[in-house]
Amino acid sequence: MTWSAWCLCVALLLAGSTSAAQAAGAIVTLKATLISPADDPRLERTRVERHYLGHVEGPASDGVQVALDEAQFELQAVDAAVALSKQPADSLEAARTAAQAAERAGAAVLLVDLPTDWTLAVVDAVKLPVVNVGDPADRLREKDCRARLFHIIPSERMRADALAQTLVSRKWSKVLMLVGPSAEDQLRAATAQASLKRYGLQVVATKAFKLSGDPRERDLANPLLLTAGNAYDVVWVVDSDGEFARGLPYRIVLPRPVVGDAGLVALAWQAQFERYGAPQVSRRFAKAAGRPMTAADWSAWMAGKALVAAVTAAPKGPAAAWAKALADTPLDGSKGGILTFRPWDGQLRQTVLLSDGQGVISQAPVDGLLHPTNVLDTLGGDAPEKLCKTTR
Template sequence: MPIRHIARRLAAVAGGIRLAAGRRAPALAALACAAAAGLLPGAPAHAAQVKFGFLELGRDARYDEEKTYFRSLSRPLGRPVAGAEVALRESRFVGQAVGAEFALERAQADDAKGLVEQIGKLHAAGVRFFLIDAPGAVVAQVAQAVRGRELLLFNVSAADDALRQEQCQPNLLHTIPNHAMQADAMAQYLVSRKWRTVLLLEGPLPDDKLVAAAFENAARRFGLKIADKRAFLLSNDPRQRDQGNVGLLTAGPDYDAVFVADTDGEFARSVPYRTVRPRPVVGSEGLVAEAWHWAWERHGAPQLNSRLEKQASRRMASPDWAAWIAVKAVVEAVVRTNGGDFRTLAKYIGGDEITIDGFKGNRLGFRPWDGQLRQPVLLATHNAVIERAPIQGFLHQTNNMDTLGFDRRDSRCKF
């Protein structure tokens, strides 16, 4: 059997073969064992290294453990480097088959300037693919600073729409869904349930306003009505106490659902079951739109969840999945191009031929106009996935996943 055919089968193993694969599973497992033992004919004696860099801030407020006790459903559960580590472990057999070794270097800094310096050091050591876990403003600065270098950045945790629009860069890909994708997924669900009138509660943080703006755009796009938009504020000042009163904030005109834009999460957790009217709560609490949820049970997801739990001693969340799929995209390119050079790999990753299995039931690939990974979005509660978007009935002329986020005609990205 040609080595390229063996590599393709091993790619299926590393991607997480479902038990439902039936008779093929034992054969593929045997191939994997053969690869591990070095028995595959034609396998290169000396493996070439494909190195990844994982960039993060030493002090990132998004992972502040002091806020764990009121962590909302939309907040990460831990540093997503665990997702990348799981992907590397899964890719060992594939690497042996195609003569490649995959390695990960983790680097921290205090700010964007420090991360750029870390990229310089790792780039000199042969690293060409970087996963960056940082807030949107930092990601934008780093991507701009290293533009023109022979490297590719994968944004695994910043959902800012601006990174896919005015601040987009040709060397920056996004595996985490942006706010527009999440808002469109939620809007589709509300329309499908005929909950067409929504009360919008917006927090004081800049990120809260980004989330609220994305939902307002989605509401216009899918024909939802915003009954009212009200600002909330949590404060110890008695004069501002009413601004955090859920009863007062949810009184007034009738509505079918309450959308809460609260990226911090402290206020959002108090909204369900306290609204004046018995209405569902969505957005940052109640029902959330995410790239991944530990309760997703289809397409091999339980096996992936268990591997992450074993690696990190916690459940898998969206940034973990985003880091995992970023590594898998590069591994897929190495396999399909028979270990091509950087330019060949980068072209394949951003091209139409790539097929990445993200365990969500669809072929995944990157949008050429803004570098965003096309993907389904999971709508979930604290312990169950309720629906997967795009929801049936929402159609697109070429790819239904482009009903989520910025379509080509909506894009303001100018590479």
């Protein structure tokens, strides 16, 4: 038999076996729908161009798709597949409608990158497991938690705890807090203060800042005036918008570090992380998306990996089976160790990276910190706190 004839025979055999497997219904397909905002204000051109550290710089679909593309060989090996559809929503009601339509169309899992109230509307409108890709709001893990809601992105409390642990490890015990004017800033400041209290750090003063075109309010945006009159080891800035915070380092009265939303920032991911295969992950994403991988992109990538892990487990049955597969399957996030979802609030346990934007300075949990069961549970709400009342 000639070489070409042998290749033809092999091809025919492979095609026949594939067709037979498909005819027998052997391929398990997980249908998933990603719901994200239409005309997302976080992706407004001038905001993206400023590259605020820790802010979203591209659509969540980029990270999810990279994860699914990477997993094709793994999926084919177990006769499985993930079918992802994308649905934009321009309002809470539109998000709810999109979720219900996806459920009717046979989706088994929903991914959401939505504002907090929109996410809750989606979860309450369907019986499917929902994976929160991008909202760090603590209320989704606490008073407004849901049994079928899973969270990839670290919560605000996790990020605040990571920073507080870092301050303790460096013996920076006296903290001056600068807080922005928005309602989100007020909530995040309260979270930061809870973390500081948890780790025995002292807030020497809390001062409000405000960026304004009103000449009468210009002193409220003056770093020298805001940081004068107190003795402190570190300045913690809470600025959800990001514009004030980015100009704060090196402009304060005392030669002290800045943390929070500028200076040293707690992140889920940093493109210059150099351990655990992270450089390869960042390079693959940059090649596919044409931009560096951010914390939001890592979270979306992990959501895609969670889908792959669930369908690889090949559950059969109602939505509860897919929810169990998501909850029980450990994940590798290229940050060291195995990542799992906490049973009490659905949050993905993970290392948090501390970065100045140029590289990774340190990681949390910090070395030497102890916990009765899992040291990763020192970041965020722990089980004994019972902040989430939902039974899973």
